[in-house]
Each structure stands twice: as C-alpha cells, then as structure tokens.
Amino acid sequence: MSEPLLSVKNMKKTFQANGGMFSKKKLVHAVNDVSFDIYPGETFSLVGESGCGKSTTGKLIDHLIIPDSGEIWFEGKEISKLTEKEMRSLRSDIQMVFQDPYGSLNPRMKVQDLIGEPLLIHTNMSAGERLKKVHELLGTVGLSPSHGERYPHEFSGGQRQRIGIARALTVQPKLIIADEPVSALDVSIQAQVLNLLQQLQKDFNLTYLFISHDLSVVEMISDRIGVMYLGTIVETAPKKELYANPRHPYTRALLSAVPIPDPDLTKERITLKGDLPSPSNPPSGCLFHTRCPHCTEKCKTQVPTPVEIAPGHIVKCHYPELTE
Template sequence: MSQAKDQPNQLLLEVKGLKKYFPFKQGMFSKQVGYVRAVDGLDFVVHRGETLGIVGESGCGKSTTGQMILQLLDATEGEILFEGKDLTKLSPEEIRKMRKDMQIIFQDPFASLNPRMKVEDIIAEPLKIHGMYKGAELKAKVIELLEVVGLGEHHLSRHPHEFSGGQRQRIGIARALALRPKLIVCDEPVSALDVSIQSQILNLLKKLQADYGLTYIFIAHGLPAVKHISDRIAVMYLGKIVELADRDALFANPRHPYTEALLSAVPIPDPTKRKERMLLEGDLPSPANPPKGCSFHTRCPYATDLCSQTPPPLQEIAEGHTVACHFPLGT
C-alpha cells in the first residue's frame, strides 16, 4: 500500500522516550499537587511513505502525541527526530520553517476552519505565509488543490458553514496538502463524519498518499478506520504503547489483552454470526494516578501478582511485533 514496504530503512520520524506531564492544582491557593501523565514514555519510528495508525480509548494520549510531534505542544521529556533533526531543540524560527514539511488534519472539520474566511482564503493562507505563490498563480494553485480533493472552482467564494461535514474535511485536507508536506498527522479525521462519508475520506487520503508520496500518522479510537488505511498500528493505553505491529499481524494475532479487547468490540457485518466479546472490568484509570506495575492490570482478566508490581517492558516477541506484557497471548 505504501512506499514504506519497498523502502523499510528510510526513516522519516523517530520518537524516543517521549513524555508529556501536565501539572494540576487544587485548593484555595491553587497549590500544585501532581501531574497528569498524558504521554508517559513513547518509542517508535515512522518510515517514509507509510501510515502508522495510533489507536486507543479517549484520554490515552493519542492526540497529545500528535501535537507534540508537530510542536504544537512542548514535550516534557524525550526526543522527536524528523529527518535526523531533534525538533525539541529547534528555535521558534527553525520550527516555523519546518512546518512546511509537517501538517495536520483536525478531527472537527467545522471548528478547524475560520467561519469568517472564504474557502479561497483558507487554502491560500499557508501559501501566503510561506511566500510560495502570488496573484493569479496563487489562485490557480488553490483551484488545483480543491480539484485534487474533489471540489471545484465554484466553491472558492463560499464560507465553511455552506458545506457538509465531508466537504469541510476535504477543505481541511486541501489546506494541509498546500505546502506539499512530507508528514501529515491525521487527528481522528473521520470520527465526526457519517459512516458513509468516512470511507470516501479514507480512500481520498490513500489516493493522495500514493500520488504525492505522503507519510501519515493516523490517530483514531476506532479500529475499522485504522485497519483500512494503516501499514502498522500502535495500540496506546494510559499514555503508553502496549502493542505495535504490522496491521495484518495485529488483527490476525493480537498479543496484548487490551488489543484483544478492542478487537472483540468491533462489530461483525454479518447479522447471522456471533462472536465472544471480552468485556473490560472497571473504568480507565486516571493518568494523574496510574496503577503501579502494568498500567492495564486493574482491568486485565489474565493479571497476576507480578503484573501489579512490575511494569512490563515493550519487547519484540516476533519480527516487527512488540508488546508490553509479562504474559503475551499465544505464548
């Protein structure tokens, strides 16, 4: 599906020990009493031309990870190497220049578009900021971008409220594509859309990836969308990656109990068939007070005393398949 399979050693992004802790305060005098560990030590790589899916429940740190990669949020700790350069150590001016290579597609296609601006101005804005086109050439480029995402010149003078949700997301994609970036973070880009529109947007993203050699980080909480577009999938739980594997291997042979639970919740399209569902006990623990040992042990049906005492390392159990579990499934 992507160039990554043909060029497995061409790294575009490398994340090492990435953390984001948000301080929180309580009491009359707003005294700091602790930290919310939104992201608690991530290590992964992204190859050129591939799509890395990141999936997990709401609040697991997916979107925070994407925002740190784009330097929309400062990391508490860790390294983010983009083409060998550590983004966490660059100056604001250096980051501004790097933004041409890194863009984002937001979850809400209405909130992410300025309601006072016309479509022409929305898409032209990044091109103007970076001084890439002017006058008639700028307008021609905007029209080209609209046509690439399935819209047309007659949409130029309209405002975001005049479009459907799917059309607004196409405008957001055109804006992200304007600077010909190398990496696009797709932050739940289809979760706010009707199911019938989701597949259209996913197919558009796949086509653009093939046409322009794009690299995606695709963030979602639903596994069907992630399966449709991703080459590899990272499963996050409470700020950490608990399993990372090739898409087909993950769906065919999940090795972490949390991944197994997520897969069991995916509905089967055939109403005549039934499958066993793995129901998780209890609620997602607070990232301000994560459990000791394995972060998943409070909800895991296979947990032992070891799980409640010692955090499992993320280790490779098969080629390209890593899992953070003391007792991986199938062993």
C-alpha cells in the same frame, strides 16, 4: 528497510490539573514513555480509548506543545527542542488535519483564502499563482474552483474536511498528522474521505500518522498500528499481524468489541473489569494490571519491557504467551 521519516523516543508529557479549592494540583501523565518509528510512504496509526494520549502525541510531534522529556527526530534532525522560530521552516513538512474541520477553519475567510494562506506564508507566489494552485487543490480533493468563493459554514462536514485536507496539501508536506479526521462524519462520508486520503498518499507520496479510536477505520487505512493505553504504547505490529494475532490483553479486548457486519456470525466479547485508572494517579508496574485477566504480583510491581515476538510485532507485557 529505509531510514524512518519520524522517530519518537521515550517521549513524556505531563500537565498540571487543578485538584479543587482545598486540594493540591495534580500531575496528569498524558504521554508516558512513548516510542515508535514512521517510515516514508506508510500510514502508522495510533488507536486506543478516549484520553489515552493519542491526540497529545500528535500535537507534540507537530510542536504545538513541548514534551517534558524524550526525543522527536524528523529526517534525521532532533526537533523537540527547537524554538518556534526554528520550527517555522519545518511547518511546511509537517501538517495536521483536525477532527473538527469547522473549528480549524476561520469562519470569516473565504475557502480560497483559507487554502491559500500557507502559500502566502511559505512561498513567494504571486496572488494569481496562489489562486491557480488553490483551484488545482480544490479539484484534487473533489471540489470545484467555484467552491473557493464560499465560506466554511456553507459546506457539509465532509466537504469541510476536504477543505482541511486541501489546506494541509498546499505546501507539499512530507508528513500529515490526521487526528480523528473522520470520527465526526457519517459512515458513508467516512469511507469517501478515507479513500481520498489513500489516493492522495499515492499521488503525493505522503506519510501519515493516523489517530483514531475506531479499529474498523484503522484497519482500512493502516500499514502498521500502535495501540495506546493510559499514555503508553502497549503493542505495535503490522496491520494484518495485529488483527490476526493480537498478543496484549488490552488489544484483544479492543478487537473483540469491533462489530461484525454479518448477523449470522458471532464472536466472544472480552469485557474488561474495573474502570480506566486516572492518568493523574496511574497504577504501579504494568499500567494495565488493574483490568488484566492475567495479572500477577510481578505485573503489579514491575514495568514490562517491550518484547519483539515476531518481525515488527512488539508487545509491552510480562506474559504475551498467555494470549496465544
């Protein structure tokens, strides 16, 4: 296998949260000892419940926020400790597509200026060359050159997401971090955008970090999947292996909740007991032990070590054999 394009090693990030007028400020453990690799040309997905740290992980990689500890390696270079000025040259290599395309597009700028802005910053193209490139990109994402004269509010959600994707493509990135890029769209539009992302990956040799809470969406687009719970990755595996043989009890519960389109088929739904613990007061030992049906005293006191149970299939659980 080739060298990873991106390597995240033991990354941690906490935030200070105001505990109220008469209480102390609390530390929220948003990302807790996260490690994974992404290889050139693949789609690696992070999936989990809202608040599990997926989006924070994406922002840390894109240097929008700085990790407390750990390392982020991109093309063999450690980037987590770079200054903003040093990071500027890497901005063209790592681009983001956000959940809310309207929120990430300046409403006062025409679409052609929005898409062309990265070219103005990162290249020496003339105005005419930039406009030609913008028209090419609009066509690439299924829009016409005439759309460039309009403003973001004149487009539907799906069209705005296409504009966001075109903007990310302008500087020929190597890695695109797609943070819930289809969650705000209708199901039929979701499929169109996912198909577009897959086609662009082939055409431009792109690598994706795809962030989502929707396991059916993740199944469509992923090569490998990391399952996050309370700021940590509890299971990583190739897509087919994860869906056929989930070994962490949290992964099994998530997959059991995915609806089946055939009304004649039924499957057992695994219901987790208890509430999701607060990231400002995470449980000791295994973070999942408060909701796990297989919990023992060992789970309550000892942090599990990730174990590779099959090629590329890594589980952070003391008893992965109990879910066979």
